[in-house]
Amino acid sequence: MIRLERRASASRFWVWATPVVAVALTMIFGGLMFLLLGKNPVEVIRTIFWDPLFGEFAWYLRGQLLVKAGPLVLIAIGLSLGFRAGIWNIGAEGQYIMGAIVGAAVGLAFFPTENRWIFPVMVIAGAFGGWAWAMIPALLKTRLNTNEILVSLMLVYVAQVILAMASTGFLRNPEGSGFPGSRNFSNYPAAGNPELIAGSGLHWGGVTAIFVAIAAYVLLQRHILGFQIKLAGQAPRAARLHGVVPQRLIVLCMGISGALAGLAGLFEVTGPAGQISIDFNVGYGFTAIIVAFLGRLNPLGIVLAGLIMALTYIGGEMAATNLGLPSAAVQAFQGMLLFFLLGVDVLTNYRIKLGGAA
Amino acid sequence: MSADQPILFIAEGIGKSYPGVRANDDVNFAIKRGEIHALLGENGAGKSTLVKMIYGLVKPDQGHMEWLGAPFAPADPARARAAGVGMVFQHFSLFEALNVAENVALGMENPPRLAQLSAKISKVSADYGLPLDPARRVGDLSAGERQRVEIIRCLLQSPKLLIMDEPTSVLTPQEVEILFKTLRQLAAEGTAILYISHKLEEIRVLCDRATILRRGKVVATAYPAKTTAREMAELMVGSALASPARAGKAQGAAQGAPALEVRGLSAPSPIPFGTSLKDISFAVAKGEVLGIAGVAGNGQDELVLALSGEMACAADMIRAKGESIGAMGPNARRARGFVVAPEDRLGHAAAPDMSLVENAFLTGAVQRKLARRGFVHWAGAKAFAEEIIAAFDVRTPSSDVAARALSGGNLQKFVIGRELRQSPDVIVINQPTWGVDAAAAAFIRQAILTCAEGGAAVVVISQDLDELMEISDNFAALNEGRLSVPRPRAGLTMEEIGLMMGGAHGMEVAHV
Incomplete structure (x- = not known):
C-alpha cells in the first residue's frame, strides 16, 4: 500500500524539483500520446523543445520566445500575487482583451496626430481597462460575497463579445474596405510598440515584464504588502489579527492582476498583433495560470516558466505545421504540464511511504 | 471498585512510534471491572x-492487549x-x-x-x-x-x-x-x-x-x-512546579482611571452561527487581572475579536486610557499599547507555515517599528523573535523554523511572549494555557502576573476555572454573549461561579 505522510515542514528540494520532474513526466506521457497519434515521439519533442532554440529557424524563433513569454510573464506575475493571497482571478484573458481594447481605442482616437505622449497615455489606458474589468468581480465579491472564480471567468466571454463588436464595429478601420479589424499600429508610429532591438523580439511589453518581475520579487521579500499577501493566503485569520482588511486586499490584488493583464493586452495589440481583430487573443490569460503555478508563484520562477511555456507554444506550432500534429494535441500537451505539476507538488508537503503495515 | 474486582483489560509492552516521536513506549497497565x-x-x-x-483507531507497533483474558486487537x-x-x-x-x-x-x-x-x-x-x-x-x-x-x-x-x-x-x-x-x-x-x-x-x-x-x-x-x-x-x-506568585501587588489596589473600559458593547457575530455580544460592560484598572470564565461558544471568540479590532464596533464602546478606540483596527490599538493574544495558536495567533521571525513581525511590527516606509526590517524582526525565544524559554532549533514545527506549549509561550514583550498597557489573552503542558502553563501564568505587577491591565478569558482562580483579582463570566457583573475573586464559591456562568442549563438539570 502507498501512503502519504505529511512532512514536518515543506521540502525545499521538492519546491524546485517539482517543475523539473513535471516537465520530464510531461515529455514521457506526451511522447506516449504522440506515439498513439502515429508520430515519432522523439521527433515531436525535439521539434517542440529543441528546434526553436537550436534548429534551422532558431534565428527567427528565438525572438518569438520573448514575444510570447513577455505577456505570459506579465499576466502570471499579477495572478501569482492574488493566488498567494487566496484570491482566484481566473479571468485574466478578459482583462487582457479589455486592456487591449481600451488602450487601442485611446490611441486610435488621436489618429493621425503624432505626439510622443500618445503611447504612454495608451499604456495607462490599457492598464486601466484591465483594472476596471477586474474590479467587477472584486467589488461583487467584497459587496455581495460572490465567487470571484466564476465571475471573472464568465467576464472573459463578455470581453470576447466586446472584442468582436470592436473589431467589426466601433474600432473598425474606416479605410479597411469593410474588413473586420482596426487600423494597424505598425503604420502609426506614435502609438506603435515595435521591436526595440531588431530580431530580439523584445518590445516594451518584455521590458515591462522584466521590471515587474523584479518589483514583485522585492514586494514579496521585503515589503509589508508582500508579507500581508502571503499571510492572507496561508492564514486568513492571522492576517486579520495582523491588521489586514480582507476586502481591501481583494480589491488590491484583483486590481494589480487586472492592470498587468491589461498592460499585456495593450503591448500585444500595439506590437506583435498590430491591430484589434476578432481573434486577437490567443489564450495568454489562461496559459498564464499554468505559468504562475509552474513558476511556483515566485516572480523569478515565473520568468523561467514563461520562457518554457513560450517554447511549447512556438514548438507546438512548428510541430503542428511541420509534422501535421493536431493543435488540440499540443494543447493537451500543455495541459499535461499543469496536471503533472499539481500532482508532483504533493511531494513538497508529503512524503510517500511504501508498505501498509501500520 | 475494590482490589478484588476481576481484571477487564490489560496492556503489555505497548509501543507506538510516529515519525520523530515515540508516542508510547513499553506501556503496561490494567483496568479492573467497575473501576x-x-x-x-x-x-x-x-x-x-x-x-x-x-x-x-490505531494499531500498536509492539506489545499486546488482553480483554477479559483473551488477546485483543x-x-x-x-x-x-x-x-x-x-x-x-x-x-x-x-x-x-x-x-x-x-x-x-x-x-x-x-x-x-x-x-x-x-x-x-x-x-x-x-x-x-x-x-x-x-x-x-x-x-x-x-x-x-x-x-x-x-x-x-x-x-x-x-x-x-x-x-x-x-x-x-x-x-x-x-x-x-x-x-x-x-x-x-x-x-x-x-x-x-x-x-x-x-x-x-x-x-x-x-x-x-x-x-x-x-x-x-x-x-x-x-x-x-x-x-x-x-x-x-x-x-x-517530572520536576518540581512553582506556583505563580505576585511579589508586591496588593489586591484591590485599583486606583485612577481604568486602563481599559468596555461600555455597552453589543455587536453581531461575524462568525456563522456565532454568538452575538450583548451589552457587555467592564473596566480593568492598571495592575488588575480580570478573569472571564464561560463555557466555550458563549461569546469568547467574539469578545476577543472586538477587543483586538478585527471586528468593528462603535468607537465609544471600547476605551483605553480614556481614548475611544472601538472603531480602530488592530494596528492603531497596538500603537496605543493594547495587545491581544487569541486562543487558536495555529491559524489565528500565528501563521503555521511561516517562520518564527515572520510570526514575530505579525503583531510586533508596530510597537517594534519593524516596517520603514512599508519595507520590512527583517533583521529587526529576527532580533525580536530571538528576544522572545530567549525571554520565554521557547524550545526551538532556530528562529527560522515554521511555527507549526513547534510543540503546542512552545508555540504558546512564543505567542504570549510576543505580546507581553511589547511593554503593553492593556493585555487581553484568550485561553492562555489551553492544551499546554503544566510546566509551560505555570510559566505563562507567572509571566502574565509579572506584567500585571508592572502596571498592565490584564483580561484573561479562560475555560479553566482553576487557572482563573489562581491569577485573577476580579472575576466575571460570559453566558450567551452577556457578561456577568465582575466581582472580586476572593470569597467566591464554586456554586456562585456556576451561577455566573449561567448555569441555567445546569441548574435546571440539578433539580431533576
Whole structure:
C-alpha cells in the first residue's frame, strides 16, 4: 500500500524539483500520446523543445520566445500575487482583451496626430481597462460575497463579445474596405510598440515584464504588502489579527492582476498583433495560470516558466505545421504540464511511504 | 471498585512510534471491572495514542492487549465497540440539524425504529440521571447536553469499558457534578471507566486509580485520593512546579482611571452561527487581572475579536486610557499599547507555515517599528523573535523554523511572549494555557502576573476555572454573549461561579 505522510515542514528540494520532474513526466506521457497519434515521439519533442532554440529557424524563433513569454510573464506575475493571497482571478484573458481594447481605442482616437505622449497615455489606458474589468468581480465579491472564480471567468466571454463588436464595429478601420479589424499600429508610429532591438523580439511589453518581475520579487521579500499577501493566503485569520482588511486586499490584488493583464493586452495589440481583430487573443490569460503555478508563484520562477511555456507554444506550432500534429494535441500537451505539476507538488508537503503495515 | 474486582483489560509492552516521536513506549497497565481509572499526562504524553489503540483507531507497533483474558486487537472501532468499548470524544461528532434520536441512530450499526430508540434513550437518560429529550434538535442543545447525547449513545450499547476524553472541559461546575454522579453509578454497576484528563482535582475526587504517563512511558500508578494534586502534577511533569506568585501587588489596589473600559458593547457575530455580544460592560484598572470564565461558544471568540479590532464596533464602546478606540483596527490599538493574544495558536495567533521571525513581525511590527516606509526590517524582526525565544524559554532549533514545527506549549509561550514583550498597557489573552503542558502553563501564568505587577491591565478569558482562580483579582463570566457583573475573586464559591456562568442549563438539570 502507498501512503502519504505529511512532512514536518515543506521540502525545499521538492519546491524546485517539482517543475523539473513535471516537465520530464510531461515529455514521457506526451511522447506516449504522440506515439498513439502515429508520430515519432522523439521527433515531436525535439521539434517542440529543441528546434526553436537550436534548429534551422532558431534565428527567427528565438525572438518569438520573448514575444510570447513577455505577456505570459506579465499576466502570471499579477495572478501569482492574488493566488498567494487566496484570491482566484481566473479571468485574466478578459482583462487582457479589455486592456487591449481600451488602450487601442485611446490611441486610435488621436489618429493621425503624432505626439510622443500618445503611447504612454495608451499604456495607462490599457492598464486601466484591465483594472476596471477586474474590479467587477472584486467589488461583487467584497459587496455581495460572490465567487470571484466564476465571475471573472464568465467576464472573459463578455470581453470576447466586446472584442468582436470592436473589431467589426466601433474600432473598425474606416479605410479597411469593410474588413473586420482596426487600423494597424505598425503604420502609426506614435502609438506603435515595435521591436526595440531588431530580431530580439523584445518590445516594451518584455521590458515591462522584466521590471515587474523584479518589483514583485522585492514586494514579496521585503515589503509589508508582500508579507500581508502571503499571510492572507496561508492564514486568513492571522492576517486579520495582523491588521489586514480582507476586502481591501481583494480589491488590491484583483486590481494589480487586472492592470498587468491589461498592460499585456495593450503591448500585444500595439506590437506583435498590430491591430484589434476578432481573434486577437490567443489564450495568454489562461496559459498564464499554468505559468504562475509552474513558476511556483515566485516572480523569478515565473520568468523561467514563461520562457518554457513560450517554447511549447512556438514548438507546438512548428510541430503542428511541420509534422501535421493536431493543435488540440499540443494543447493537451500543455495541459499535461499543469496536471503533472499539481500532482508532483504533493511531494513538497508529503512524503510517500511504501508498505501498509501500520 | 475494590482490589478484588476481576481484571477487564490489560496492556503489555505497548509501543507506538510516529515519525520523530515515540508516542508510547513499553506501556503496561490494567483496568479492573467497575473501576474509574484515570489516564493522566501532559499534552503529548501519549494518552490519546494509547486510547486510540484500545478503541481500534490505531494499531500498536509492539506489545499486546488482553480483554477479559483473551488477546485483543481490534481492527477498527466497530470491532472495539462490539467487544464492549465505548468512547466519548472531546470533540463531538453530531449533526446539528438532526434531533437527538436521529443522531444516536446514525452512530449505530443496526438502529431500531426511531420510536423504539426514543423510548430507549428516555429510559437510559432517566436511569442515569442524564435528562435528555430525544426529540430535541441537537443544534439547540448546550455543550453539556451534547455530551450527554454522546454518552447515551455509548450507554445504549451497554459497554464494559467507557473511555471519556477530557469530558469536563465544556461543562459548568453543576454539569460536572451531574456527570460525576452518572460515572459513579456506572462504575457501581460494573462498567469500567477510563478517564482522560489533566485536571488533577477532578481526578482526585472521581478516580480510584491513576496511570501517569510522561513522554510515552508509564511513570507511576497512583491512588488519587491518597495523593496530592501537586504530587501528581510533579509526576506528570517530572520536576518540581512553582506556583505563580505576585511579589508586591496588593489586591484591590485599583486606583485612577481604568486602563481599559468596555461600555455597552453589543455587536453581531461575524462568525456563522456565532454568538452575538450583548451589552457587555467592564473596566480593568492598571495592575488588575480580570478573569472571564464561560463555557466555550458563549461569546469568547467574539469578545476577543472586538477587543483586538478585527471586528468593528462603535468607537465609544471600547476605551483605553480614556481614548475611544472601538472603531480602530488592530494596528492603531497596538500603537496605543493594547495587545491581544487569541486562543487558536495555529491559524489565528500565528501563521503555521511561516517562520518564527515572520510570526514575530505579525503583531510586533508596530510597537517594534519593524516596517520603514512599508519595507520590512527583517533583521529587526529576527532580533525580536530571538528576544522572545530567549525571554520565554521557547524550545526551538532556530528562529527560522515554521511555527507549526513547534510543540503546542512552545508555540504558546512564543505567542504570549510576543505580546507581553511589547511593554503593553492593556493585555487581553484568550485561553492562555489551553492544551499546554503544566510546566509551560505555570510559566505563562507567572509571566502574565509579572506584567500585571508592572502596571498592565490584564483580561484573561479562560475555560479553566482553576487557572482563573489562581491569577485573577476580579472575576466575571460570559453566558450567551452577556457578561456577568465582575466581582472580586476572593470569597467566591464554586456554586456562585456556576451561577455566573449561567448555569441555567445546569441548574435546571440539578433539580431533576
